[in-house]
Amino acid sequence: MTSVHSLRRTLSSDLAQAVVALVESEGLRTGDPLESVKALAARFDVAVPTMREALRRLEGLGMVDFRHGSGIYVGPNAGRRVLANPLQSRPDADQLVELLEARRQIEPSLAMLAAEVRDPAGIALMDETLAQAQAQIASGDDRLWLTNLDFHRAVAAAGGNSVLVEVLDSIVLIHAEDQREILRLHGDADDDHAEHAHLADCVRRGEPEAARDAAYSHLDHVVEVIRARRR
Template sequence: MAELARSSLSDALTERMLELIRSEGLRPGDRLPSARALAERFAVATPTIREALRRLQATGTIEMRHGSGVYVSQTLDRVVLPNPHLPPLPGAQLLQLLDARLLVEPYLAGLAASRPDPTHRARLTEALAAAERHIHGDDSALHRATMAFHRAVAAASGNTVLHEIVDSLLTVRASEQREILRIFDDRDRDHEEHRAVLAAIEAGAADRARTLMHRHLLDVRTVVAGRLNVTDEEER
């Protein structure tokens, strides 16, 4: 019963701290009162407050910075949160990862082309320029720029939920995405296909942007499947 009571108190405190963040209009990067000040405010022991803070940290609502304090996290308003504690995907599931992206990203590319947002289009251009600078150089820098382009397309769509799904896939499965690019092993082709998608988005050609993104990801999937020699049975 004591354990249940502590759990219920932590739940209640978690909700009250969320209400505090909302009622005071705190935004990502803003600092919260100290654990001691929060304990006094809510008339509970400091260890109880720390437990509630750990719960909020686990959901990505706050960041606890050693020696600095407690801050509202950049993920405060996210609907979808990535899980960083996942095992690596085997070869067949690399293709399933690409299948998931094939379902979502072409649609988002079409939406991006339908929304003439200068800020998002500038980010697309910037990501592609960064990729071009590293196309025959540093693998890690090229990977970051390539993923930044796909994230920017998703962000430009205006659909925040699907953008977060794509961002989560690319964040949690960063090592698998890097492996996919290594297996595909055609930097110039990959970059040219990205340029074609960007041109369609900039032209406001939604159908073409959707088609080109689908063709691009399918192209990558076909090459990766062939080089991995994954059978249909293994994919299932």
């Protein structure tokens, strides 16, 4: 059952690994420029098209960005271990339910950890996103759904475990575009916000069980809304 596929080494796979090692050894971060394709090809003594193929591998993973006319930059996924597949198609109705059920299973344990650890940066992010959501509800801002995603990320961040942050972020990203529709179907942004606020309170107060239950009932509610739509 252990995954078995092509293990043949190619220059492009070795080069991709070498670029990752270079990014790490030079302490580069998202947004930092790398050498140009031509310079990298020279550094590793390969042809430009071969270097480009290697860099496209990295680009597919979000580890580098090509900027036309400007150069190659370290991408948003540099240093990240768990990823959302950027090329997977939008979930259908069944898959969306499954996704939300997965969240309903996982997020309570993340909320619990958040209430135990109460990482200050995560707490600050929770507060920030709650305030922003409040303002967006008041002004009818269309971007509320994005802010709600950020709230969930912030809860994960309050647990102080970067792997869990990546996991939650990956799950959320898979159906990011659907969140807008979910919010619309929910039909009550104030109610949704109140559930978020209650969860945040439990986390802030350091009540793991309450936080777990708040996260569960919030996600359970969302699952029910989406289930209802499927009938």
